[in-house]
Amino acid sequence: MKITGAVLEEIGRARPYADSRPIAVQELELDAPGAGEILVRIEAAGLCHSDLSVVDGNRVRPVPMLLGHEAAGRVEQLGEGVNDVRLGQRVVMTFLPRCGECAGCRTDGRLPCEVGTKANNAGELVGGERRLHRDGHDVHHHLGVSGFATHAVVNRNSVVPVDDDVPADVAAVLGCAVLTGGGAVINAGHPAEGDTIIVVGLGGVGMAAVLTAVSLGHEVIGVDAVQEKLDRALELGASAVYSPSELAESGVRAPVVIEAAGNARAFEAAIAATAPGGTTVTVGLPAPSATASVSPLGLVAEARTIVGSYLGSAVPERDIPRYAQLWREGKLPVEKLISSHISLDEVNAGMDALADGSAIRQVIVFAE
Incomplete structure (x- = not known):
């Protein structure tokens, strides 16, 4: 055809x-x-x-x-x-x-x-x-x-x-942005009840991570260099936002930090913002030649974990219906992405x- x-x-x-x-x-x-x-x-x-x-x-x-x-x-x-x-x-x-x-x-x-x-x-x-x-x-x-x-x-x-009640544009975004960003939170980050989550990089995947974390009742902090994206993160329910330099100056750290920028410097910022005992989840895809600097002592002394998460560590046939149901219940307004x-x-x-x-x-x- x-x-x-x-x-x-x-x-x-x-x-x-x-x-x-x-x-x-x-x-x-x-x-x-x-x-x-x-x-x-x-x-x-x-x-x-x-x-x-x-x-x-x-x-x-x-x-x-x-x-x-x-x-x-x-x-x-x-x-x-x-x-x-x-x-x-x-x-x-x-x-x-x-x-x-x-x-x-x-x-x-x-x-x-x-x-x-x-x-x-x-x-x-x-x-x-x-x-x-x-x-x-x-x-x-x-x-x-x-x-x-x-x-x-x-x-x-x-x-x-998916059921017909899920609009086509929402359904499309479920298949990558939400599957990846939401999965970085749920499948890879495994936040405990009451954990604050920092999301570094507020593109489609990062915003989906923000939206998912908020839907699960977590306090969320958004980090990006673009002011318009910081404003949008606040609209989606983030409690605070920072530019990368502001985050470094603030000293704010969280038990779960999601890096969704696909940038080596963002990855370093996410590691630095991870609290003792916490988990850094990297889901962005930087250039193959990109390298980052990590202090092994900081990982050991503070018992921190770095987790790579491809496609949000997702099993699509399990996870997409879950996100669709959260959307249906009004808890995950995917259309705002x-x-x-x-x-x-x-x-x-x-x-x-x-x-x-x-x-x-x-x-x-x-x-x-």
Whole structure:
């Protein structure tokens, strides 16, 4: 079938992307779903730093690649052997499918699926196939989703069904920002009742961590260099906010600190702000060459722990329904994370907004 999608043609083009246009919105061919796969009509897709990191070269992936990994849509066709979702059902896309059998899948979310990771790195679906084509040549899949398109074929394990009452834009954000930020709090931070939580880096993932921590009744402190994001964190329920320099000067520390900036200096700030006996959770993805300085003595003398958390140490089929229920109960107003709705044609400018730090979550909305 013919679809329209946003294809990254070249990694590392100069900014502004609105001028250099590394992403081309164009017509492609999409195969029918194979065994264990489904066809989804995309309704909404969020722009995330994991997309930007491919555009700017911090995460090298094969190109041409149809980007987008945070999305939601309706099931339109079932491949052979898929009988546990129904046609027309709304599903949340998740960018790390789980085979359920490998060593990573046996860690209850702590480690990613080995099979899914291998497929993602190769730009394939889990079965080793590429269902996207252009002018007779394959186009690579992004993290098993490729959600910046009118339709996508994905492995069944790349989606989690949600009820129709969850709006498409909210459902999309559940699949990455909330899954990652919320999971950093719940699955990796394990805060005790009454613990204060500091969140360093207030992009989509960091704001989701703030929102989740507030929904669970914790006092939350937000840290970011952008004043508008500090203001938004207060609107979402943070009790206090600091710039990085203000945090260092204040001496404020907390038993759980989430680093969601993907920056080595932010990681150092998060460690410094962790109280004795506390846990630093790092969920941001810095450049592969980034390094940070840590005092081993401080870790030992204060019995502190540093935890790496990929995708919020999540098991999507377990965690997404939980976040959806918190949203349904009015405790997790995910829609407040969405800073704007844009069209697919605005995707290059959207990447500029991400790089500038001026957006929290931009969501591409597709017409029926």
